[in-house]
Amino acid sequence: MGLELYLDLLSQPCRALYIFARSNNIPFEFKHVELMKGQHRTEEFQKVNSLMKVPALKDGSFTLAESIAILLYLARKFKTPDHWYPSDLQKRARVDEYLSWQHANIRGKGSKVFLTKVLLPLLTGQPLPPEKLEGITEELNVVLKQFEDKFLQDKPFIAGSEVSLADLVALVELMQPVAAGYDLFEDRPKLAEWRRRVEEVVGKQLFQEAHEGIFNIKNLTADKIAPELREHFKHQLLKQAS
Amino acid sequence: SSGQHRTEEFQKVNSLMKVPALKDGSFTLAESIAILLYLARKFKTPDHWYPSDLQKRARVDEYLSWQHANIRGKGSKVFLTKVLLPLLTGQPLPPEKLEGITEELNVVLKQFEDKFLQDKPFIAGSEVSLADLVALVELMQPVAAGYDLFEDRPKLAEWRRRVEEAVGKQLFQEAHEGIFNIKNLTADKIAPELREHFKHQLLKQ
Numbered sequence: 001m002g003l004e005l006y007l008d009l010l011s012q013p014c015r016a017l018y019i020f021a022r023s024n025n026i027p028f029e030f031k032h033v034e035l036m037k038g039q040h041r042t043e044e045f046q047k048v049n050s051l052m053k054v055p056a057l058k059d060g061s062f063t064l065a066e067s068i069a070i071l072l073y074l075a076r077k078f079k080t081p082d083h084w085y086p087s088d089l090q091k092r093a094r095v096d097e098y099l100s101w102q103h104a105n106i107r108g109k110g111s112k113v114f115l116t117k118v119l120l121p122l123l124t125g126q127p128l129p130p131e132k133l134e135g136i137t138e139e140l141n142v143v144l145k146q147f148e149d150k151f152l153q154d155k156p157f158i159a160g161s162e163v164s165l166a167d168l169v170a171l172v173e174l175m176q177p178v179a180a181g182y183d184l185f186e187d188r189p190k191l192a193e194w195r196r197r198v199e200e201v202v203g204k205q206l207f208q209e210a211h212e213g214i215f216n217i218k219n220l221t222a223d224k225i226a227p228e229l230r231e232h233f234k235h236q237l238l239k240q241a242s
Numbered sequence: 243s244s245g246q247h248r249t250e251e252f253q254k255v256n257s258l259m260k261v262p263a264l265k266d267g268s269f270t271l272a273e274s275i276a277i278l279l280y281l282a283r284k285f286k287t288p289d290h291w292y293p294s295d296l297q298k299r300a301r302v303d304e305y306l307s308w309q310h311a312n313i314r315g316k317g318s319k320v321f322l323t324k325v326l327l328p329l330l331t332g333q334p335l336p337p338e339k340l341e342g343i344t345e346e347l348n349v350v351l352k353q354f355e356d357k358f359l360q361d362k363p364f365i366a367g368s369e370v371s372l373a374d375l376v377a378l379v380e381l382m383q384p385v386a387a388g389y390d391l392f393e394d395r396p397k398l399a400e401w402r403r404r405v406e407e408a409v410g411k412q413l414f415q416e417a418h419e420g421i422f423n424i425k426n427l428t429a430d431k432i433a434p435e436l437r438e439h440f441k442h443q444l445l446k447q
Contacts, residue, residue, distance in 0.1 A: 050357050051308070062297055069303035076296055089283055090269055096276035101258070103310035150257050 003028040005070075006048055006056040008035045009213045012107065013067030014055045015172040019210050020071055020165070023202045024080045031058075038226040068099050071165050083162035091159045098151050098158050098166035106147060106173050109140040113177040115237050122222050123234040140177060140184070148190060156197055163201040171198045172210075179214040245433040275306050278372050290369035298366045305358050305365050305373035313354060313380050316347040320384040322444055329429050330441040347384060347391070355397060363404055370408040378405045379417075386421040 005021065005028045007014040021028050033039045033054050040052050049056035049065045057064040057073065064070055075085045086092050116136050121127050147170070151158050158166040174195075177184060185192040199207045225233065246252060247259050256263035256272045264271040264280065271277055282292045293299050323343050328334050354377070358365050365373040381402075384391060392399040406414045432440065 051353060062300075064300050064304060066304045066307040068307040069300050072303050073296065073300045076299075089280065092283075093269075093271050093276050093280045096279050097271060097273045100273040100275040100310070103307070104315075108311075146258060 001060065004031050004058040005029070006031045006033050006045065006054055006058070008033050008040075008054050009210055010035060010217070011054050012111070012172045012176050013169075015175075015210045015214075016165075016169050017055045017067055017070055017074075019172070019202050019206060020080075020084075020168060021074060022206055022210075024074075024078060024084075026074055026078050026080075036220070036225050036229070038229045041229075068169070071169070075165070083159075084165055086159055086162075086164065091164075094159045095164045095166045099169060101151075102169060102173065105143040106170055109136070109143050110173045110177045112136050113140050113182055114180040117177075117180040117182070118217055118220070119233065120237045122220065123225070123230055123237065125222075137182060140182075144184060144188070144191070148188070152190070152194060157194070163198055167194070167198045168202065171195060175211055175214060179211070179217050181218075245436040248436075275376070278376070282372070290366075291372055293366060293369075293371065298371075301366045302371045302373045306376060308358075309376060309380065312350040313377055316343070316350050317380045317384045319343050320347050320389055321387040324384075324387040324389070325424055325427070326440065327444050329427065330432070330437055330444065332429075344389060347389075351391060351395070351398070355395070359397070359401060364401070370405055374401070374405045375409065378402060382418055382421060386418070386424050388425075 003026070005017060007018055007030060009015055009018060018030075020026075033045055033056075035054065039045060040054055045056075046052060048058050048063050051065050053065060055065075055067050055070060057070045059077075064073060072085065074080070085095060113133075113136055116128055116133060151166075151170075155161070157163050158170065174184065174191075185195060222230065247256075247261055252263075253259060255265050255270050258272050260272060262272075262274050262277060264277045266284075271280060279292065281287070292302060320340075320343055323335055323340060358373075358377075362368070364370050365377070381391065392402060429437070
């Protein structure tokens with residue numbers, strides 16, 4: 001049994017992993033865990049990841065959760081080109097710095113915009129109060145400015161002249177609010193340029209393929225979400241959106 | 243509490259206006275995880291801190307990633323809510339609210355014990371690593387706020403003893419002197435220009 005990656009491409013961290021593995025020709029078996037069907041909460045999947053989250057990795061008897069940990073594990077095990085996680089001390093530190101900061105910031109706020117714009121109205125049957133969405137979008141705008149001013153600056157990529165895990169992780173997260181209808185690249189030419197560069201390096205076709213599902217998310221209707229999940233999701237989202 | 247993280251001078255070190263930050267010659271770095279890894283590599287600290295073994299290292303990375311939104315997130319929330327918020331608003335927090343926030347911490351504590359620690363002496367296995375250190379300092383925050391989370395958790399208390407011993411009890415105590423005196427913090431000790439800013443931030447959380 002070879003390497004297994006448990007993924008749902010609706011999830012940003014899953015897309016980072018999928019794109020990284022495919023882009024580097026890392027052989028793996030794609031194990032689809034459909035979040036909307038609640039497959040992440042089955043007893044079977046809990047044996048792979050007791051935290052009931054995707055992505056997850058299974059390599060022989062070794063299981064691993066957390067996309068950042070899995071990306072680093074794959075980069076090391078399969079000795080991917082140095083630029084993905086540079087051996088240079090300072091460049092590597094720049095990648096680590098972004099990968100740490102992004103949890104509560106780009107990932108946190110980007111997810112919140114998506115969940116609030118798309119999932120919450122679906123589950124509650126009511127649109128979100130405009131001031132609430134405005135506030136949440138503003139939080140994302142604040143971290144986008146920090147991203148451009150501190151992490152990107154005038155460099156082609158976060159670590160410098162070459163793409164790294166930091167750029168890939170950043171970009172898949174930004175696609176989530178975009179898929180929800182917030183075109184954050186529209187008035188941000190520097191960011192749009194950076195996006196083009198990252199897509200080119202990993203391969204435009206692969207990038208598009210990985211994002212097919214999330215770009216169709218507007219077609220998601222409440223009945224496509226497993227009934228037993230709806231209350232659970234709703235409860236979680238109301239806590240997050242507050 | 244003096245607002246020194248928001249000065250122009252400190253912003254040259256870290257424009258995100260947060261501590262910790264590192265300055266090594268002209269090289270500046272934010273984010274404690276990044277700084278810890280930088281120091282471990284630059285100063286070639288003993289292997290167990292960030293094991294070269296692929297799977298052990300993955301276990302450390304896994305915890306360091308998960309903790310942001312979980313142990314760190316919920317532990318901070320308990321501390322800020324119990325200590326800072328009443329101080330800044332002048333009103334005690336509604337008990338049900340504090341109960342809810344404490345329950346969120348209890349959930350992740352269970353995940354920590356069941357998944358990350360299990361029956362091992364440390365997160366990565368038989369030796370202490372960055373994961374244990376990062377975990378323990380975060381847990382001291384709600385403890386300093388008055389929530390003795392180690393009290394009914396003997397396995398966790400044992401692990402804490404082991405980590406303190408590995409780093410040195412005296413050093414650990416010295417590092418926590420300030421936070422353990424946090425009950426002496428009064429509103430007037432917080433720089434006036436900061437009070438509104440903190441209050442606004444805390445109410446959002």
